[in-house]
Amino acid sequence: MYRGNCLDIIPTLPKGSIDAVITDPPYGIGFVYGASKTGKFEIKKSAPILGDDKPFDPMPLLNFFNSADPDRSIPFALCGADHYKTRLPEGGRFICFDKSCGGGAASTFPDAEFIWTNRKNARSIFRWVWQGCVRQGATGNRLHVSEKPVELMAWLLEHCxxxxxSNVLDPYAGSGTTGVACLRTGRRFIxxxxxPGNFEIACKRIEEK
Ligand SMILES: C[S@@+](CC[C@H](N)C(=O)[O-])C[C@H]1O[C@@H](n2cnc3c(N)ncnc32)[C@H](O)[C@@H]1O
Known part of the structure; x- marks a missing residue:
């Protein structure tokens, strides 16, 4: 794990050292968990996600790996991609992360999230219940306001x-979910x-995986 701004760190990596980029960047939506009132109680709000206050531009990341090594087209998967779809390149595919698995309309949480990949696979759906505190297979507290299921990140590794x-990079690692998925499935992780708080959580979680 590196602590710091990924756009400063990535250019220092040795050429050809990254085989895939699987990540969940800040979407540019100013997301704050629990930012609503229910009845007379105000739900405790989470701290904002760093970088989420301005539109996310995936191109510096995509361009870096294409231009750094034009002979190798490495797999990319970018979560939350519908939020910055107009800044993605032509081509690629959207994957649907179905988070309600049919729970649908009664819930105030989104039913789905969209992930973009540069792999031209069949358009796919990953189904896993993940809404608020209802989190399939997860035990213990939420580790990040935008935490993803380890199972989703492991599925993306296979799908891509x-x-x-391989050496898999997650430049926006959050609580280290992609790292846990990599180590559990036989990939290396950067x-x-x-x-700083998320960095500490990610390091501990990856060590314990
Ligand atoms: C959407 S969250 C990722 C959450 C992750 N999927 C998880 O399961 O925990 C994005 C993360 O990127 C981090 N971040 C934002 N800008 C960054 C930058 N320039 N360099 C490195 N990390 C950054 C934020 O602090 C946040 O933890």
Whole structure:
């Protein structure tokens, strides 16, 4: 794990050292968990996500790996991609992360999230219940306001055909979910995180995996 701004750290990595980028960047939506009132109680709000106060531009990341190594088209998967769809390149595919699995309309949480990949696979759906405190397979407290299921990140590694033993980069690592998925499935992991609290959580979680 590197602590700092990924856009400063990535250019210092040795050429050709990254085989895939699987990440969940800040979406540019100013997301704050629990920012609503229910009856007479105000739900405690989370701290804002660093970088989420301005539109996310995926191009510096995509351009860096294409221009740094034009002979290798490495797999990319970018979560929350519908939020910055107008800044994605042509081509690629959207994957639907179905978070309600049919729970639907009664819930105030979103039913789905969209992930973009540069792999031209069939358009796919990953189904896993993940809404608020209802989190399939998870035990214990939420580790990050935008925490993803380890199972989703492990599925993305397979979907993007990331080979076993590959070096996978998550430049927006948050609580280290992609790292846990990589180590549990036989890939190597390089993570970057700007927020010191999230960095500590990610390091501990990856060590314990
Ligand atoms: C959407 S969250 C990722 C959450 C992650 N998927 C998880 O399961 O915990 C994005 C993360 O990127 C971090 N971040 C924002 N800008 C960054 C930057 N320039 N460099 C590195 N990390 C950054 C934020 O602090 C936040 O933890």
């Amino acid at each position: 055909r990331v080979k076993l033993g 993570g970057m995180e700007l927020d």
